[in-house]
Amino acid sequence: MNVRSNDLINLSGTKTEEAFSKVSAECNCFGKSMIDKSIKFSPLEEFHKENSAKLVEFAGWSMPIQYTSGIINEHISTRESCGLFDISHMGQIFVSGNDSKDLLEKLTPSDIEKIKPGKVKYSFLLNKEGGIIDDLMITNEGEGYYLVVNASRINEGLSEIKKTSQAFSNISINYLNKNGMIALQGPNAKDIVFEHFGEISQKMYFMDFSKVNYDGNEVRISRLGYTGEDGFEISSDSKTILKITKKISKDKRVTLCGLGSRDTLRLEAGLPLYGNELNENTTPIQADLSFAISQSRIIKKNFRGAQRIMNEIENGSELIRVGLKPEGRRPVRKGTPIMKNGEHIGEISSGGYGPTIKSPIAMGIIKSEFLNPNENLQAKLGDNLISMEIIQLPFVKHNYFKKGKI
């Protein structure tokens, strides 16, 4: 037996190829540790070991890919109750100073002015051609902006932010690399957060942010996530996050979840992953994320790469991200060619098995001319062609707690 492709460990952005070959090689020597010395550790490393996590290297971090119950069980437990994920590998940056709004307007296509204190917005760091350097969450904390970026892109993102900030005089950029972060996701997350952090969480809707005091320590709580479910991301200093994790993990409603189920959950939710659906050549239009470009910025055409992106808004982009449902039971994986009548028209960007819908699912980047509802395409797996249908994303409907819901 030989492991050919390993999507989950292939997740990382910048070092995808390296990570892939490395882990692939390690997988063939069953039982060896995948952890080398230069690696970064989450404040929950020991906690993971105590809970028999399988640890892997991801974007330079030692992180759990799964615990003992397995990815499918973790996935289903999140959809039905509550999953607890260590996401301490995510980059956390605090930007403050009078010019921070202008700096973020320069870096992103978002109307930063419009993000009210206590609100979070999904956005992108763009390069001059409108390509995505990273996708991120921007929170207005009142006294500054709190950014959460991808682990695999922290170096590129941070250096772009710093470089761009040189044009401004009143800016302070703080990489909060001592912080840890967890996500609680699923229908029971709200009750659990309420029980541990009090009524503040009950006043929060999707994409709301609060700072709370937990035993004298400052904790950041955002109502959002990467699973399609209602849920929260909770950040604090390493000691506090460990304390919170230990306490919450004792709750019977909570299942510890690794990066494996985080990936199957986000795939079912149709959410893009940097390094798979997003890269420096991809614009937000190609990635089918135009919702995240603010209308006011479109009218002003004053963001990086506006020329290319405006052209794509008006005339369509050459390539487009789509949801795909392969026929049968065989998963199609990242990198698999997508064909139509013998013509190579794109590639699978993420693919695997959807435990909620109990079938293979995928996302792909294809030539836009083939974007027709229910269009039938094929995945080329060796000599086999697997039929795939274009499906409107998400595969599993989002359960975000938005205003107007009870």
Next chain:
Amino acid sequence: MKKFAKTHEWINVENGEVGITENAIELLGDIVFLELPEVGKEISKESPIAVVESVKAASDIYAPVSGKIIEKNEDLENSPEGLNEHPNSWLFKIEVSNKEELDQLLNEDQYKEEITE
């Protein structure tokens, strides 16, 4: 008696049943797809003849010895998650064409040594 390939397949030398080791199944995690060789197919040692996919990974299964496929486990092919529940299940049976190839495989202790190295 079972003999083992370094590539984590086992073969029962008495009846030609072939499976993949518990160790391999543990590493793969939740199995979601199996493609087994057709009955009657002639196979040669160390060639890829079957596919197993878990949520995490896609893997080829190699023929531990040369011969002919005389039966496949269709129940398992139809519900591959059964392999996680019963990791000792056989996948297909080989009519071994050259018994000497069996001698070249590892015994259980040698295989265990191989995976703990």
